[in-house]
Amino acid sequence: MRNKLEKQLKSAFEAPVPAGKHQFLTKLDYPKARRIDFFKSQLGYIRKRVWVLSALLFIITFLGLYFYHVSTSFIWIISSALPFISLVSISEIVRSTSYNMEELEMSCKHNYLEVSLARMGILGAADFIVLISILLLFMEKTDLGFFRLGLYLITPFLLNCYGSLYIVNRLKNKETMYICGCITAFVSFLNALLSIQMSELYTEKYWLVWAVSFVILAVLSGRKAAILIKNMEELQWNSSLTV
Amino acid sequence: MELIIDRLTKHYNNKIVADRISLTLREGVYGLLGANGSGKTTLMRMICGILKPTSGVVKFNGIDVSEEEYRDSLGYLPQDFGYYPEFSAYDFLLYMASLKGLTKVRAKDKANELLELVGLSDVAKKKIKTFSGGMKQRLGIAQSMLNNPKILILDEPTGGLDPKERIRFRNLISRLGKDKIVLLSTHIVSDVEYIASTILLMKDGQIIHQGSLEDILSPIDGKVFECFVDSHKAADLIAAYPIINIREESDKTYLRLVSDKSPCETAVVVPAQLEDLYLYYFNEGENKGE
Numbered sequence: 001m002r003n004k005l006e007k008q009l010k011s012a013f014e015a016p017v018p019a020g021k022h023q024f025l026t027k028l029d030y031p032k033a034r035r036i037d038f039f040k041s042q043l044g045y046i047r048k049r050v051w052v053l054s055a056l057l058f059i060i061t062f063l064g065l066y067f068y069h070v071s072t073s074f075i076w077i078i079s080s081a082l083p084f085i086s087l088v089s090i091s092e093i094v095r096s097t098s099y100n101m102e103e104l105e106m107s108c109k110h111n112y113l114e115v116s117l118a119r120m121g122i123l124g125a126a127d128f129i130v131l132i133s134i135l136l137l138f139m140e141k142t143d144l145g146f147f148r149l150g151l152y153l154i155t156p157f158l159l160n161c162y163g164s165l166y167i168v169n170r171l172k173n174k175e176t177m178y179i180c181g182c183i184t185a186f187v188s189f190l191n192a193l194l195s196i197q198m199s200e201l202y203t204e205k206y207w208l209v210w211a212v213s214f215v216i217l218a219v220l221s222g223r224k225a226a227i228l229i230k231n232m233e234e235l236q237w238n239s240s241l242t243v
Numbered sequence: 244m245e246l247i248i249d250r251l252t253k254h255y256n257n258k259i260v261a262d263r264i265s266l267t268l269r270e271g272v273y274g275l276l277g278a279n280g281s282g283k284t285t286l287m288r289m290i291c292g293i294l295k296p297t298s299g300v301v302k303f304n305g306i307d308v309s310e311e312e313y314r315d316s317l318g319y320l321p322q323d324f325g326y327y328p329e330f331s332a333y334d335f336l337l338y339m340a341s342l343k344g345l346t347k348v349r350a351k352d353k354a355n356e357l358l359e360l361v362g363l364s365d366v367a368k369k370k371i372k373t374f375s376g377g378m379k380q381r382l383g384i385a386q387s388m389l390n391n392p393k394i395l396i397l398d399e400p401t402g403g404l405d406p407k408e409r410i411r412f413r414n415l416i417s418r419l420g421k422d423k424i425v426l427l428s429t430h431i432v433s434d435v436e437y438i439a440s441t442i443l444l445m446k447d448g449q450i451i452h453q454g455s456l457e458d459i460l461s462p463i464d465g466k467v468f469e470c471f472v473d474s475h476k477a478a479d480l481i482a483a484y485p486i487i488n489i490r491e492e493s494d495k496t497y498l499r500l501v502s503d504k505s506p507c508e509t510a511v512v513v514p515a516q517l518e519d520l521y522l523y524y525f526n527e528g529e530n531k532g533e
Contacts, residue, residue, distance in 0.1 A: 026391055026422070032315075032344045041341040047329075100325025107291045107319035108342035109311055109390070115342065235293045 038110045042118040050088050054130045057081055061134050065141050072202045076195035078134060079153045080188040083160035085130060087184040089123040090164045091177050098174055103235060113232040151210040152202055156191040158217035160184050165224035172236060244270055244304065246394055246424050251299035253285050260285045262448040272420035274439030275428040278525045282448040283428040284322055287396050291319045303394060315344060318392030320383045322399045326371045332358060332382050333367040336389065343390040357385035376403035395419060397427040401434050413438050436517045446524060456517060463501055463515045463523055470510035471495040480506055487522045
């Protein structure tokens with residue numbers, strides 16, 4: 001009965017056009033996304049190649065260790081491949097600058113600094129998981145020990161981080177990542193060359209050299225990362241900026 | 244709603260690019276006019292919190308420019324902006340919406356609404372790299388409005404748009420000025436003339452004039468002359484007065500110039516326009532002989 005009445009009323013009277021609907025909607029404070037939602041959204045904007053390369057390296061290591069026995073050559077192959085993981089991570093962190101998006105991002109609620117820190121957090125965690133997973137896989141097959149093996153695998157990675165961050169802090173153009181790519185290739189090649197030429201490189205004899213190199217490169221990379229973060233707080237003046 | 248800019252200064256390499264700029268902006272459209280290198284973009288970047296001023300403050304309703312809450316009220320279109328190559332127009336707006344703190348549902352609604360508004364809904368799924376300059380500019384305008392900003396800063400918003408699109412955007416910006424603070428810079432004097440309720444004239448890092456069109460034109464009101472003269476007389480006048488316009492005709496030269504008194508017998512006073520004032524100030528030193 002009531003439904004029938006409603007239908008009859010609707011057909012009998014035309015509903016008035018809403019007055020001030022647009023003004024009401026534009027003034028309405030819509031609920032905002034939470035910070036965690038922003039962080040999750042950034043996860044979706046990391047390019048697939050980062051995940052593909054990390055997964056590929058892990059799978060190759062896993063298969064290599066499963067089918068072959070661990071030798072020093074296997075260590076240098078993996079440690080020479082790891083700098084490429086840092087390259088794709090750095091290219092992701094400085095993506096805004098590479099594609100001239102930083103100015104737009106700086107003006108947003110979650111600004112360029114927050115976007116970059118979110119990316120650094122996500123990629124840092126991903127790289128850490130890959131490194132630890134590879135280390136644990138190796139641990140099963142070798143008696144070198146966790147820390148020593150860690151030094152051999154991570155030191156070239158850190159050298160590449162330092163070299164790439166040094167360039168990224170100095171150059172702000174599309175060519176920056178090509179130069180970083182060259183640095184990565186050089187670090188990878190140098191690591192392979194030294195490992196082949198120096199048969200005692202992974203022995204007790206050079207243990208201290210590896211440890212000192214690791215600490216120095218970790219400190220230097222940390223400092224370069226801090227400079228990068230500081231530079232993200234405002235637009236860096238360069239020749240492309242007009243007044 | 245009040246945006247206060249107090250003694251805003253920016254030095255760079257011993258060069259003063261913004262010099263103690265003080266302004267109070269309320270709802271309305273403000274047109275920033277100035278020659279290249281006058282400091283317009285630097286001023287806009289400081290208002291957006293992208294460049295840190297050497298000294299001075301920018302506050303919106305008491306909220307400092309460095310705070311997240313300030314950026315939440317801000318929409319900005321830079322003079323030149325890039326995009327990630329894999330993005331379509333729709334992806335780009337969703338990405339910007341996530342940075343502006345919109346929820347996913349709201350971001351989708353708003354992106355569709357704005358794509359419709361700027362006439363890009365047909366190409367929403369196309370990669371931005373296939374877009375023309377005008378389409379890219381329209382997308383830039385759309386992203387600046389995603390968070391329904393209270394302050395809208397537009398650096399050369401109509402650059403790259405064809406005349407029809409320009410008029411459309413002029414009308415849109417004019418409407419936005421009813422409940423927002425809109426600050427736009429442009430080289431297209433007619434854009435400012437049509438939509439800005441207040442005009443800010445910038446030169447050498449300073450605001451040299453500000454006010455409504457009538458106020459701002461008062462210094463040259465009754466001083467703009469047009470005349471047709473022979474080539475010898477034209478050369479004399481060009482050397483002596485700030486020239487707004489020259490047109491060579493078959494036997495005479497048409498001149499539009501600014502002068503305190505009639506520059507020649509045939510000269511007639513004409514109503515001053517913003518373009519006259521702009522050229523008068525920005526040609527100063529080049530051919531001002533008064």
